Amino acid sequence: MRAHRGSIIRNIDWISIIIYLILIIAGWINIYAAVYDENHQSIFDISMRYGKQLIWISAAVFIASVLLIIDSKFYSAFSYIIYGLSMASLIGVLITGIVSHGAQSWFQIGNIRLQPAEFAKMATALALAQYISRDSFSFKNTKDFILCFVIISIPVILIMLQPDVGSALVYSSLIIMFYREGLNGIWLLFFSTLIFLFILSLIISQTVLIIIIVILTIIIYRINTYKFKQTAYAIAAAVIIGLLSYGILYFSDYSININYIVFFAALTYGFTGFVIAIFKRNKTLRIFASIMILAVLYVMLVNYFYNNILKEHQQHRISEVLGIETDPLGTGYNVNQSKIAIGSGGFGGKGFLNGTQTKYNFVPEQDTDFIFCTIGEEWGFVGAFLVLLTFLVLILRIIWLAERQRSVFSRVYGYSLAVVFFFHVIINIGMTIGIMPVIGIPLPFFSYGGSSLWAFTIFLFIFLRLDANRLEIFR
Amino acid sequence: MDIYNRRKYLIIAIIIAVFVLIVLRLIQLQIFDPTYKIYADNNSQRRIIQYPPRGLMYDRNGKLLVCNQIAYDLMIIPRQMSSFDTTSFLKDMQIDKNDFLERLQKAKQYSYYRPSEFYKQMSKEQYAYFQEHLYKYHGFYVQARSLREYPIAIAAHIVGDVGEVNTEMINNDKYYTIGDYAGKSGIELTFEKYLRGEKGVKIYLVDVHNRIQGSYMNGEYDTLAIPGKNLELSIDANLQEYGEILMRNKIGSIVAIEPSSGEILAMVSSPTYDPNLMVGRQRGYNYDSLLNHKDLPLYNRAVTAAYPPGSIFKMAMALIGLQEQVISEYTSLPCDKNLVGCHGHPPNSNLMRAIQYSCNPYFYVVGKRIIQQGKETSIFRDSRIGLEIWKKNIVSLGFEQKFEIGIPSVYTGFIPGPDYYDKIYGKHRWAYSTIYSLSIGQGEVLVTPLQMANFTAIIANRGFYYMPHLVKKIDDKLVEAKYRQKIITPFEKDCFEPLVEGMYAAVNEDFGTGGLARVKGLDICGKTGTAQNPHGEDHSIFIAFAPKENPKIAIAVYVENAGFGGVWAAPIASVMIEKYLTDTVTNKWSEKRILDANLIENESTQR
Numbered sequence A: 001m002r003a004h005r006g007s008i009i010r011n012i013d014w015i016s017i018i019i020y021l022i023l024i025i026a027g028w029i030n031i032y033a034a035v036y037d038e039n040h041q042s043i044f045d046i047s048m049r050y051g052k053q054l055i056w057i058s059a060a061v062f063i064a065s066v067l068l069i070i071d072s073k074f075y076s077a078f079s080y081i082i083y084g085l086s087m088a089s090l091i092g093v094l095i096t097g098i099v100s101h102g103a104q105s106w107f108q109i110g111n112i113r114l115q116p117a118e119f120a121k122m123a124t125a126l127a128l129a130q131y132i133s134r135d136s137f138s139f140k141n142t143k144d145f146i147l148c149f150v151i152i153s154i155p156v157i158l159i160m161l162q163p164d165v166g167s168a169l170v171y172s173s174l175i176i177m178f179y180r181e182g183l184n185g186i187w188l189l190f191f192s193t194l195i196f197l198f199i200l201s202l203i204i205s206q207t208v209l210i211i212i213i214v215i216l217t218i219i220i221y222r223i224n225t226y227k228f229k230q231t232a233y234a235i236a237a238a239v240i241i242g243l244l245s246y247g248i249l250y251f252s253d254y255s256i257n258i259n260y261i262v263f264f265a266a267l268t269y270g271f272t273g274f275v276i277a278i279f280k281r282n283k284t285l286r287i288f289a290s291i292m293i294l295a296v297l298y299v300m301l302v303n304y305f306y307n308n309i310l311k312e313h314q315q316h317r318i319s320e321v322l323g324i325e326t327d328p329l330g331t332g333y334n335v336n337q338s339k340i341a342i343g344s345g346g347f348g349g350k351g352f353l354n355g356t357q358t359k360y361n362f363v364p365e366q367d368t369d370f371i372f373c374t375i376g377e378e379w380g381f382v383g384a385f386l387v388l389l390t391f392l393v394l395i396l397r398i399i400w401l402a403e404r405q406r407s408v409f410s411r412v413y414g415y416s417l418a419v420v421f422f423f424h425v426i427i428n429i430g431m432t433i434g435i436m437p438v439i440g441i442p443l444p445f446f447s448y449g450g451s452s453l454w455a456f457t458i459f460l461f462i463f464l465r466l467d468a469n470r471l472e473i474f475r
Numbered sequence B: 001m002d003i004y005n006r007r008k009y010l011i012i013a014i015i016i017a018v019f020v021l022i023v024l025r026l027i028q029l030q031i032f033d034p035t036y037k038i039y040a041d042n043n044s045q046r047r048i049i050q051y052p053p054r055g056l057m058y059d060r061n062g063k064l065l066v067c068n069q070i071a072y073d074l075m076i077i078p079r080q081m082s083s084f085d086t087t088s089f090l091k092d093m094q095i096d097k098n099d100f101l102e103r104l105q106k107a108k109q110y111s112y113y114r115p116s117e118f119y120k121q122m123s124k125e126q127y128a129y130f131q132e133h134l135y136k137y138h139g140f141y142v143q144a145r146s147l148r149e150y151p152i153a154i155a156a157h158i159v160g161d162v163g164e165v166n167t168e169m170i171n172n173d174k175y176y177t178i179g180d181y182a183g184k185s186g187i188e189l190t191f192e193k194y195l196r197g198e199k200g201v202k203i204y205l206v207d208v209h210n211r212i213q214g215s216y217m218n219g220e221y222d223t224l225a226i227p228g229k230n231l232e233l234s235i236d237a238n239l240q241e242y243g244e245i246l247m248r249n250k251i252g253s254i255v256a257i258e259p260s261s262g263e264i265l266a267m268v269s270s271p272t273y274d275p276n277l278m279v280g281r282q283r284g285y286n287y288d289s290l291l292n293h294k295d296l297p298l299y300n301r302a303v304t305a306a307y308p309p310g311s312i313f314k315m316a317m318a319l320i321g322l323q324e325q326v327i328s329e330y331t332s333l334p335c336d337k338n339l340v341g342c343h344g345h346p347p348n349s350n351l352m353r354a355i356q357y358s359c360n361p362y363f364y365v366v367g368k369r370i371i372q373q374g375k376e377t378s379i380f381r382d383s384r385i386g387l388e389i390w391k392k393n394i395v396s397l398g399f400e401q402k403f404e405i406g407i408p409s410v411y412t413g414f415i416p417g418p419d420y421y422d423k424i425y426g427k428h429r430w431a432y433s434t435i436y437s438l439s440i441g442q443g444e445v446l447v448t449p450l451q452m453a454n455f456t457a458i459i460a461n462r463g464f465y466y467m468p469h470l471v472k473k474i475d476d477k478l479v480e481a482k483y484r485q486k487i488i489t490p491f492e493k494d495c496f497e498p499l500v501e502g503m504y505a506a507v508n509e510d511f512g513t514g515g516l517a518r519v520k521g522l523d524i525c526g527k528t529g530t531a532q533n534p535h536g537e538d539h540s541i542f543i544a545f546a547p548k549e550n551p552k553i554a555i556a557v558y559v560e561n562a563g564f565g566g567v568w569a570a571p572i573a574s575v576m577i578e579k580y581l582t583d584t585v586t587n588k589w590s591e592k593r594i595l596d597a598n599l600i601e602n603e604s605t606q607r
C-alpha cells in the first residue's frame, strides 16, 4: 500500500495540481472581493459567502485526496454504474428538488444545496470513455454512433426538463472529443449549424430566416457548380413559386399568416428542386434540395416548439438566455453593467477591494455567474489576461496529458474534461464581455458554490489519478 | 493504431484561437474603448423605480369612487452615506435620535448597497424640506409613491384596500419587491393584475455628491411605467351611499341587483367603515381597532354571513311544488295550526294567497308533498328520494353555490341533503316530520344575503339569472363572458306567475305581510321573512323587486335582531327601491323612522 501511494506521488502530474490550487485560491479571494462587506471583514467569516466558500474548498481538497487513493481501475469498472447513479440523481431532482431561479435543479440537504447536473458531466464522460474504449468501437458503425449520442442525450434531456438550458448546452462541447476519436468532420459542421440555426430562428423572424436559407442555398449551389444558367432558373423558380403561393393563399379567403405562406413556398420550392434532381440524376442538386428542405422544416419546428410547447416562463428563460428581451431589470442590463465593470478596470485595474461597479450590486450574480467582472474591474487587463492564460495552460496541459495516455479510456475521459472545461470558461467569460449569449453556467473554480467546485475537482482528479497509472493500465 | 492522432492539432488550434479572440475583446474593452470608463468614473447609478398610477374605480354612472394621492418616501442607501449635520436633520424630520438610529440600523440590516425605506409617507412639510436640502445628505433620496384615496367614503367592503406586500407575495410573484403595495382585499385584490399596471425604471447617473448628473446611456435602458387599468363597477354610488346611511346603527346587509344583467347595484354590509382609514400612516392602528371591534365592521356580511332564510324560502317551496306537480296554482289548503304555528289571516284560497299571507301550515303541507311523494312505501326511503329532488332544485336557484362576483371570500351557504341527515339521524331514520322546518326556511338551511337577492332576481326574471358581479368594465372592455351568459333555471316560466302575484299582493293588498313596503305607482313585489334567532331578537328579512313588469331592481334586506320582516326590512327595501327608481323618497315618515332607529343592542355609534 505504501509503495503504491509512493508511486502516485511520483507519477502524479504536479503541474496540474499547482494550477488547480492557484485557481481555487484566486477564486476564493475574488469572491471575497465581490461580496465584500465592511461589517464582515474577516475572510473566514462563515456567515458570508467567502467564509462558506472556504468550507467548500476544504471539502474539495479532501475529496481530491481521497480520489487519488482510490485504485484507477475502479473508474473503468464502475463507469456505467456511476453514470446510472448520476442519471438517477437527475431524475430525483426533478421529483424532490427545490426550485431556484426558475429551475428545479437543487437537492437541499440540511443547509447544503447540491446541483446534480454539475456532477453529471463527469459521469457522462466516464460512460463515454468506457463505451468508446471498446476494441470494436468505431464512429463509422451506426450503432456505436447512435449509442454515443444516446449517452449524451439522456442527461441533456433530463437537465432541459429542470429547465437549465445552460448546463444542458455544455454537452455540445463533447462533439470536439468525438471528433478527436474519429467522428467525421462533417458532423462537427452539422451540429454547429444546428445550434446556429436554433439560435437564429429564435432571434430572427421565421420568414426572414427561411428566405435567407433559400438565398444561401442558391448562392452556395452556384459557387459549387459554376452553372449560371441553372442558377438563373433557380432564382426565377423561387420568385415564381413564392408569388404563386402568395396568390393562392391570398385569394383562398383565409386570412393566412405571412409565415405560413413563406414556409409553404420554400417547401414547394425545395421539393420541386428535389424532383428535378431525381429526374436529371443530379446528385449535387439533390443534396442541396434535401438540406434546404430539412433546414426549413427545422426552423419551423424550432419556432413551433418555442411558441406552442414551451410555457411562458420557459420562453422567457430562453429569450433571456439569447438576449432577445431587453428587460432593463434582466439580461440586457446585466451584460451592460458587466461590460462597464470590466471596461472600467482598464489596464492595471482599480486594485483589490477598490472596485466600485461590482461593489454596489450593479452587476447581478456578481459572485456566481458574473464573477469575472470583479477580476476585470479590480485587476484590470493584466489580471484578466493572467486568469485566462492560466485556464488556457490548464486546458492544454490536460490535452497534453490525454494524448500521452496509452489507454483509450483515459484519453477519452481526458479530452471530455478538457472540452467541458473549455466550454465553461469561454462561455462564461464571453458572456461577461458581451460576445456570448447569457447562459447561466459557472466559471470553474471561481464562481461561488459548492456543486461546481466539487464537480470540477472530482472531474479533474479522477483524470489525474488515471494519468498517474497510465503505464500500469497498459500492462 | 491511433489513426486520428493528428486531429489534436486542429483542436488545439481552435482552443487557442477562441482564447485569443477573448483576449482581443478584453484589450478592446479595457484598454482602447473609453466609453465604459466614463460611465464608471466616480459615478454610480441610481435606479429609480417608476411606480405606475394604480387603476381608478368608477361607479356605473361614471362617479369616481377610488383614486390616487401621491406620497413621498425617504429612501436610504447606507453605503453612500457620509457624515452630515444630524442635528438639523433630526430637527427638520421631527424625529428623535433613537428613532433615527433605529431606522438606520434597520436599513443597514437589509442591505448596505440596496435602497430601503428610511421614512415612509413623509408629511408635506418634511417633503418640502427634503426637496431643498437633499444635497446635504448623501445616501438619501425621495421616492414618490401613489396611495389610495376615496372621494366618497363608501363601499369599503367592495373596493377593498391596498397594503404593503408581504414576503410570501414577493416570493410568489417576481413583480413585487419589498415595499411595494398591492391589493389586500375586495376588488383591489381580485383585480390586482389589472389595477397595478407595469412598473418602469429610470436609471440616473449620480456624482459623488449624490446629485443626479443625467440619465444613464441616454435612457436606453429606461422603461416607462404603464398605468393600471381603470374599472367601472356595477355599483350605483348614490344608492350604495343611501343604503349605508339607512343601515347605520343596525347590523345586517342590503344587496340590490339589476335582474336583467346580474349587475350588483348596491351591496351594503353594516356596520361598515370609512375606507380612508385604511390609507397612510394610520393604517395599522385603524386596522387593528376595526379588527377588534365587537360588531366586526371588517366582516362583509352581504357575502360571508349565512343566515336561515325564513319565510323567503316558501317561495322556493312553491316553485318546486309546482315543478314537481304536487300542487297547482289553485291548490287550497287550510291553515291548520296543529301542524305548525301561524298568525291570523283569511283562508288560503289558492297559492297566491298563501304567499300573500305567508301561511306556515300551507307550506308545511307543500313541503311534505315534495319530500314524501309516495314513490316508495317506506316513508324513510321516500323522504330520502324526495329530499334529493328538493336539494337539486334548490341548488339550481343559486343556493349553496359560490358566486365569483369579483371579491374574494364569498361563502357558499349550506343546503342540507340526504347524506347530511343520514349522518345526524342515521340512514333511513328520518322522514319529513323530522326535517319539516326546511319548508318554512328555518332549521339547517343557511343562505347569504347575496343569494337571497339573486333568488329575487330569478323570480323577477321569471326563471333565469346572470352571475351577479361587481365589475362591469375593465378599461372600457366588458368583463368576462361568463357574466353575460344567461343562466336558465329548470323551472317553467308559468310557475313564477303565482309567486309574482303573491308577492305583489303581500305588499299592495290588505292582509299582506309587507304592507310597509308599499309605494304608490311603483308596483313593488315583496316577501317578508323572519329568521328565528335562539340568541335574541329574531332577524328581519325582506326581498323585493320592482316594477312588477320589466323589473329594474331586485333587492334583499337582512337586519339582525330586528324582529318580524315586515317591520324593519320591508320599509328599508321600499325606500331603497324608490330611491333607485325615482331618485327621491316620498315616504319621509318611513325614512326618518329608519334613520332614527338604533337596532344594535347597546348604544354604539360605530358607523
Ligand SMILES: [Zn+2]
Pocket: B335, B336, B342, B343, B345, B357, B358, B359, B360, B361, B362
Ligand atoms: Zn296560516
